[in-house]
Amino acid sequence: MSSAPSVLVIDDEEIIRETFEALLGSAGYDVRVAETGRDGLDLLAQGSFDVVLLDIGLTDISGLDVLEDIRRLDDELPVIMVTAKSTIENAIAATRRGAFHFIGKPFQNDELLIVLHNALERRRLVKENRELRTRLRSDSHRLDEIIGGSSKMREVYDLISRAAPSRTTVLIQGESGTGKELAARALHRHSARSDRAFVTVNSGNLPPDLLESNLFGHVKGAFTGAVYPKKGMFDLADKGSIFFDEIGNVPLETQAKLLRVIQERDFMRLGGMETIKVDVRIIAATNVDLRQMMEEGKFREDLFYRLHVISIQLPPLRDRKDDVPLLVHHFLEKYGEENKKGPLELTPDALDLLTEYDWPGNVRELENVIERAVVLSPGNAIGVEMIPDHVRKAPNFQMPQFIVPPEGISFKDVITDFEKRLIESTLEAAGGVQKRAAELLHIKPTTLNEMIKRYEIRPRRKRSGNGNGGDAAAAVEPQVPAESAAGAVPPAVVFDEK
Ligand SMILES: Nc1ncnc2c1ncn2[C@@H]1O[C@H](COP(=O)(O)OP(=O)(O)OP(=O)(O)O)[C@@H](O)[C@H]1O
Ligand SMILES: [Mg+2]
Numbered sequence: 147m148s149s150a151p152s153v154l155v156i157d158d159e160e161i162i163r164e165t166f167e168a169l170l171g172s173a174g175y176d177v178r179v180a181e182t183g184r185d186g187l188d189l190l191a192q193g194s195f196d197v198v199l200l201d202i203g204l205t206d207i208s209g210l211d212v213l214e215d216i217r218r219l220d221d222e223l224p225v226i227m228v229t230a231k232s233t234i235e236n237a238i239a240a241t242r243r244g245a246f247h248f249i250g251k252p253f254q255n256d257e258l259l260i261v262l263h264n265a266l267e268r269r270r271l272v273k274e275n276r277e278l279r280t281r282l283r284s285d286s287h288r289l290d291e292i293i294g295g296s297s298k299m300r301e302v303y304d305l306i307s308r309a310a311p312s313r314t315t316v317l318i319q320g321e322s323g324t325g326k327e328l329a330a331r332a333l334h335r336h337s338a339r340s341d342r343a344f345v346t347v348n349s350g351n352l353p354p355d356l357l358e359s360n361l362f363g364h365v366k367g368a369f370t371g372a373v374y375p376k377k378g379m380f381d382l383a384d385k386g387s388i389f390f391d392e393i394g395n396v397p398l399e400t401q402a403k404l405l406r407v408i409q410e411r412d413f414m415r416l417g418g419m420e421t422i423k424v425d426v427r428i429i430a431a432t433n434v435d436l437r438q439m440m441e442e443g444k445f446r447e448d449l450f451y452r453l454h455v456i457s458i459q460l461p462p463l464r465d466r467k468d469d470v471p472l473l474v475h476h477f478l479e480k481y482g483e484e485n486k487k488g489p490l491e492l493t494p495d496a497l498d499l500l501t502e503y504d505w506p507g508n509v510r511e512l513e514n515v516i517e518r519a520v521v522l523s524p525g526n527a528i529g530v531e532m533i534p535d536h537v538r539k540a541p542n543f544q545m546p547q548f549i550v551p552p553e554g555i556s557f558k559d560v561i562t563d564f565e566k567r568l569i570e571s572t573l574e575a576a577g578g579v580q581k582r583a584a585e586l587l588h589i590k591p592t593t594l595n596e597m598i599k600r601y602e603i604r605p606r607r608k609r610s611g612n613g614n615g616g617d618a619a620a621a622v623e624p625q626v627p628a629e630s631a632a633g634a635v636p637p638a639v640v641f642d643e644k
Contacts, residue, residue, distance in 0.1 A: 151266055152176040152194070156186035156212065157201040157228065162251070166199060169255055170262070173578050174604070183207035187215055195223065197265045200245075202229035202236055210239055217244050222272050224265035228253075256581045263577040267494050275491060278475040290332045292325055293476045296466035302329065302458060309456045310336035315408060317393075317453040318431040320460030323510030326431040327391060329458060333429055334387040342386030345379050349395040358400055359416045368417025380413055383426045393430035393453065394439060401446045404428075408452050428453075463505040463512065470501045473509060477516035478528075485520055492519075493529045499538045566601045569594070573603070 153175045155166045163179045170177045178195070180186035183204045190198070198216060202209035209227060216225055224246035229236060237248045246265045249258060281287040287295035289303040309316055310333050318326045327346070334344045349357055355369065363378035379388060390396065396404065407413050408428060412421040430453050439445035463470070474497065478490045492500070505511055519532040530538055548560075569583070576582035580598070584591040597603075 150174055150176040151196040152178065153197050153199060153262070154186060154189055154195045155179045155199045156181075156183060156204065156209075157199070158182065158203075158205045159201070162201070162228075169258070172604075173259055175262075183209070183212040183215075186212060187219070190216060190219055190223075196269060197246075197262060198223060198225045200225050200227055202227055202240070210243060213240065213243050213245060222269060224269050226261055226265060256579055259579050260577075260582075263579065271491060271494060274471065275475065278472055281472060282476055282479075287472060290328070290335060292328045292332060293473050294466060294469040295472060296461075296469045298461040298466050299469065302460060305456070305458050306332050307336060309333060309458070311338065313425075313427050314455050315428045315430070315453050316455075317436075317457045318429065318460065319436075319457060320431075320433060321462050321508055322433050323508035324460035324462060325509055326433070326460055327389070329460060330387075330389045330391075330429045330431060334389075334427070337387070337427065339386050339427060343383050344387050344389065345383040346389045346391055347379055348391050349393075349400075351395070354397045354399050355416070357397070358403065361400070362403070362413050362415050364416035365418040368415070372417070375415075378415070380407065380424050380426060381422075384424050385426075387427040387429055390428070390430040392432060392434075394432045394434040394436060394445065398444070398446065401449050405446065405449045405452060408449075463508045467501055470512070471497060473512055474500060474516060477513050478520065481517045481520040487520060487523075488526055490520060490523070490526050490528060493527055496528055496530045496533055499530055499533050503537045562601070565597065566603065569597055569601065569603055573598075 151174075153166075153170055155163055155170075155177060157163050157166070157179070158181055160181075163181070167177050167179060178189060178193075180189050183206050186198075186200070189195075200209050200212060200216075204212065209229070213225055213227070216223060221244075225244070226247045226249055227236070227240040227245045228249050228251060230251045240248055246268065247261050249261060281295055282293070284295075286300060287293070289306060292299070292303070306329060316330075316333060318329050320326050331344060334340060347361065352360070359368070359372075359376065359378065361378050362380055363376045364372050366372060366375045390404075403413065407424065407426070410421075411425065412423050414421055436445050436450055440447050440450050463473075474492055478492070482488070482490045500512070500515070507514075515534060515537060518534070519528045523532050568587070572583045572586050573580070576586055580594055581591050584594040587594065
């Protein structure tokens with residue numbers, strides 16, 4: 147259960163403290179108040195708060211000094227300065243000392259709620275980034291260049307680590323862009339062969355003769371133009387590893403020769419008679435269904451089983467979406483450095499979009515999206531406008547399916563229930579800010595406010611901070627009220643802000 151965000155109000159005026167308490171309490175915050183800077187700092191030292199509202203003109207110590215003390219206690223705690231004397235000098239002094247924002251008295255309620263909401267989002271982001279940085283350095287969240295801490299990826303790391311030391315052939319399967327080549331390199335790197343060559347074969351659409359001459363070399367005069375003898379990739383890879391990227395492209399004739407190298411550990415050059423001994427570890431990758439190719443007679447069954455001794459399946463990115471924030475962070479660091487930009491971050495909305503998308507091109511597609519955003523982004527915070535259109539296609543409003551029970555249902559109750567839940571969901575999406583929710587629903591704020599009162603809706607805040615980037619769809623899913631018109635409206639009315 148995520149508890150309500152907690153705010154500490156430090157203000158010497160009783161009326162202001164009461165106003166904050168009432169306003170923020172009804173907006174779903176857990177509010178504590180302190181009259182003096184000293185009391186405020188004591189409360190901070192005892193408990194944990196998510197955000198502080200700090201008056202500049204306190205009676206005991208100056209608000210700016212309190213701000214400095216807070217910074218020493220917790221460098222990441224957002225502090226919003228509040229003052230009647232909202233002078234430029236004050237604002238500059240406060241932001242210099244690390245205030246998150248500055249609000250002048252009197253303030254608009256909506257303005258305050260928005261600033262608070264942003265401060266909380268900011269805190270969540272800073273915390274998440276710190277956690278991601280730590281995770282990126284930890285062994286459980288990466289293997290060499292392969293990034294991911296999901297249970298599926300950890301199984302992959304485990305398999306790679308166990309398979310690496312042997313000479314056994316490994317088949318790596320997975321959709322395009324899932325990191326098959328990275329896995330092959332990791333297998334090589336963690337083997338005793340790591341100081342020898344890792345040779346990659348892209349069989350592409352090479353005609354069998356050319357492919358075989360590349361792989362095994364040829365003797366002088368093997369074919370027209372073979373003026374000199376030539377060594378092949380298997381010679382190069384001796385005592386090392388050879389990686390067949392897309393083994394499904396290897397023609398049937400060549401497949402037979404590969405089988406021979408695997409079984410006999412020797413080969414013959416094109417046009418040659420002599421067998422050449424070789425000690426090579428074979429790693430193969432594919433994104434096609436080799437079993438089906440086998441059934442269609444396009445892939446040799448004996449080779450398939452020789453390759454399949456150990457098989458590593460790389461999961462598509464859509465099946466391990468909890469890795470998206472970590473990958474994003476990794477690519478932001480990588481392309482940030484490459485493009486000589488400072489520390490970069492994605493806004494929470496942009497990250498939500500990336501987490502919702504299905505990534506048919508897997509990690510490669512995600513990497514390209516981040517690289518593009520890093521290059522094009524003018525500032526250090528990368529927002530939704532930097533995400534390509536096809537990725538940020540807005541999720542649609544989903545109308546529930548109505549199933550009318552045999553005994554019938556009260557039309558009025560269903561409509562009331564529907565209205566109530568639509569308002570609740572929209573308030574969530576608007577971070578509890580009624581004005582914004584009214585805009586989203588294309589109604590007047592006063593109309594929305596009337597309905598909120600009529601239906602006795604107690605706004606809840608959008609809390610997507612679950613430590614791994616959040617799940618926007620889950621966060622905006624409304625609770626089913628106890629008096630729900632059961633049977634008529636299915637529980638989820640999903641309405642997303644984007
Ligand atoms: N888990 C990962 N962590 C970090 N980068 C990754 C990961 N998976 C893939 N990549 C990156 O995505 C790109 C594609 O990876 P790779 O070439 O290994 O994929 P592949 O499965 O071989 O794809 P294809 O079948 O299209 O050849 C590379 O730039 C790689 O660095
Ligand atoms: Mg590849």
